[in-house]
Amino acid sequence: MMPEFGKYAVTILASWGATLVLLAGLIAATLIRGAQVKRALKAQEERMKNDG
Incomplete structure (x- = not known):
């Protein structure tokens, strides 16, 4: 169903x-x-977890 555009x-x-x-x-x-x-946040969370 194609409209007519002329x-x-x-x-x-x-x-x-x-x-x-x-x-x-x-x-x-x-x-x-x-x-x-998402990858950057995950990496930052890992750094925070490892640093205590």
Whole structure:
């Protein structure tokens, strides 16, 4: 079920595509950063545990 965009179809579909790519990038960056922070926190907790 594709809506009819007429002469603007290329522009609209390109905009949707760019939006999806940007959203995927933001989600990936968030997940990667979250994993980095989690590792850093775990390392810090281990240092605190070892230092007493």
